[in-house]
Amino acid sequence: MTNNLPSILVIDDDRDLRYSLRRVLSAHGYPVIEAGSGEEALEIVKKQKPPVVLLDNRMEGMSGIETLQHLRGAHPDGMIILMTAFGTTQTAIEAMKYGAFDYVMKPFDPPKILSLVEKALQSIRDQDAAGRGYKPLLNSADYQEGIVGNSEAMQTVIKTIGRVAASDVTVLITGESGTGKELVARCLHQHSLRAKAPFVAVNCAAIPENLIESELFGHEKGAFTGANAQKLGRFELCDGGTIFLDEIGDMALATQTKILRAIQEGEIQRVGGTGTIKVNVRLVTATNKNLEQMVAQKTFREDLYYRLNVVRLRLPPLRERKEDIPLLVDFMFQRLGARRKVKANRLAPEALEALVRYDWPGNVRELENAIHRAGVVARGDTVLLKDLPPEITDSSGLPVVPPVRPAATPSLVSPLPTGGKVATEQTDIFDMLYKQLRATSDENILAIVEEQIIRRALAETHHNHLKSSKILGMNRATLKKRADSLDAR
Ligand SMILES: Nc1ncnc2c1ncn2[C@@H]1O[C@H](COP(=O)(O)OP(=O)(O)OP(=O)(O)O)[C@@H](O)[C@H]1O
Numbered sequence: 272m273t274n275n276l277p278s279i280l281v282i283d284d285d286r287d288l289r290y291s292l293r294r295v296l297s298a299h300g301y302p303v304i305e306a307g308s309g310e311e312a313l314e315i316v317k318k319q320k321p322p323v324v325l326l327d328n329r330m331e332g333m334s335g336i337e338t339l340q341h342l343r344g345a346h347p348d349g350m351i352i353l354m355t356a357f358g359t360t361q362t363a364i365e366a367m368k369y370g371a372f373d374y375v376m377k378p379f380d381p382p383k384i385l386s387l388v389e390k391a392l393q394s395i396r397d398q399d400a401a402g403r404g405y406k407p408l409l410n411s412a413d414y415q416e417g418i419v420g421n422s423e424a425m426q427t428v429i430k431t432i433g434r435v436a437a438s439d440v441t442v443l444i445t446g447e448s449g450t451g452k453e454l455v456a457r458c459l460h461q462h463s464l465r466a467k468a469p470f471v472a473v474n475c476a477a478i479p480e481n482l483i484e485s486e487l488f489g490h491e492k493g494a495f496t497g498a499n500a501q502k503l504g505r506f507e508l509c510d511g512g513t514i515f516l517d518e519i520g521d522m523a524l525a526t527q528t529k530i531l532r533a534i535q536e537g538e539i540q541r542v543g544g545t546g547t548i549k550v551n552v553r554l555v556t557a558t559n560k561n562l563e564q565m566v567a568q569k570t571f572r573e574d575l576y577y578r579l580n581v582v583r584l585r586l587p588p589l590r591e592r593k594e595d596i597p598l599l600v601d602f603m604f605q606r607l608g609a610r611r612k613v614k615a616n617r618l619a620p621e622a623l624e625a626l627v628r629y630d631w632p633g634n635v636r637e638l639e640n641a642i643h644r645a646g647v648v649a650r651g652d653t654v655l656l657k658d659l660p661p662e663i664t665d666s667s668g669l670p671v672v673p674p675v676r677p678a679a680t681p682s683l684v685s686p687l688p689t690g691g692k693v694a695t696e697q698t699d700i701f702d703m704l705y706k707q708l709r710a711t712s713d714e715n716i717l718a719i720v721e722e723q724i725i726r727r728a729l730a731e732t733h734h735n736h737l738k739s740s741k742i743l744g745m746n747r748a749t750l751k752k753r754a755d756s757l758d759a760r
């Protein structure tokens with residue numbers, strides 16, 4: 272007999288209790304996996320991911336709450352039901368805080384357990400349906416690198432990072448603004464043998480030209496006016512580590528020459544100094560400029576270009592890998608959630624569609640900002656289309672609602688947005704209107720709205736009752752009666 276019901280993991284150090292739970296659950300067709308401790312359970316979820324977990328709170332060794340916290344990390348999609356013998360509010364709050372689906376007091380009767388299990392499974396089905404295949408949570412281990420992307424282009428980048436990180440090879444990272452150049456540079460460092468030594472980032476575009484040499488190579492006391500003490504440069508400070516020269520395309524030709532010497536000789540000279548100093552750094556550079564073109568125009572030294580461009584990592588713009596958007600958003604929610612910045616952790620399908628349709632000139636950074644803002648604005652745990660910034664929804668190509676005519680009579684609710692807006696703004700208008708009316712009037716709200724709508728139709732048609740009744744879908748006689756009573760006021 273095949274059994275298609277999802278399996279349930281029962282974690283309890285009491286064998287008798289495991290046995291009775293197994294009997295109840297398997298009598299209803301659920302396969303049961305047993306664990307005698309939290310430690311054992313964590314081993315099990317490495318291999319299997321049972322959708323529902325029944326977890327005893329009081330256990331020898333790792334407690335239920337502790338196990339819960341570990342399980343949430345190792346098996347974030349699992350619905351965990353905590354079983355507590357001596358239920359206190361404290362445990363209940365803790366359980367929910369750490370992400371339990373629900374909790375149940377012992378001793379419990381079989382129907383209660385069964386109905387909770389059914390509820391948990393139903394909730395999984397609801398989530399799947401709401402997400403329409405979009406998986407709201409991924410195993411946090413997938414995100415350890417901080418670089419997210421399943422697209423072929425990003426996979427190529429990630430594989431290249433893996434291949435070259437441990438060698439000392441010079442890497443040039445190119446890509447539009449916000450595509451993750453600095454992130455990749457840091458990742459290269461973290462995976463290199465230099466990981467324990469410093470990672471020093473220098474934004475070449477942010478340092479004035481007359482200061483950059485001293486910034487990079489340091490200076491001796493008295494080297495120039497204002498040089499009151501000796502100062503070590505970034506190259507020296509970075510000794511043994513990775514120096515990341517960001518916006519290298521914005522570096523003046525004179526500085527380029529000095530960088531070239533530092534790379535070729537492996538030594539630097541402080542400004543105003545006489546001797547040379549050996550430095551051992553790995554060089555990673557980045558730019559959003561077209562260096563090949565700059566070389567052709569002689570604004571970038573060709574010999575330096577070849578030194579920097581040993582391994583090239585091209586970061587694709589987000590619009591060329593839109594399939595990564597769901598994963599990135601999910602990652603961002605997790606990160607924001609972990610920092611307790613936002614509660615939202617999923618996107619409504621329409622919101623995701625809008626994100627996928629948008630062009631993302633600011634790439635991942637822009638997406639990150641949008642998600643942060645939307646997460647703050649969102650009421651519950653789902654970001655709706657209307658929570659997204661307007662520049663994103665405006666370009667989303669949704670059917671445009673015909674413009675609302677300017678009111679001929681004084682407006683009840685002002686300002687009422689007019690002009691072509693996306694469909695969802697319509698609900699916003701009604702939402703605003705409704706709330707305002709609720710707050711300001713005890714009268715029949717419908718009558719107020721009706722009056723305003725009739726007034727507008729009459730104004731638009733220059734008091735033509737026939738035309739107005741057609742617009743409003745109202746019987747002409749009824750309209751006339753209402754219009755007369757309005758006139759009478
Ligand atoms: N693949 C990615 N996965 C997760 N986060 C990413 C990814 N790419 C970029 N980010 C995030 O987007 C933001 C911008 O990335 P980063 O600063 O590395 O971009 P950049 O290319 O250096 O931009 P700029 O050219 O403007 O300096 C960062 O917060 C980074 O963590």
Ligand SMILES: [Mg+2]
Nearest residue numbers: 449452453517
């Ligand atoms: Mg950058």
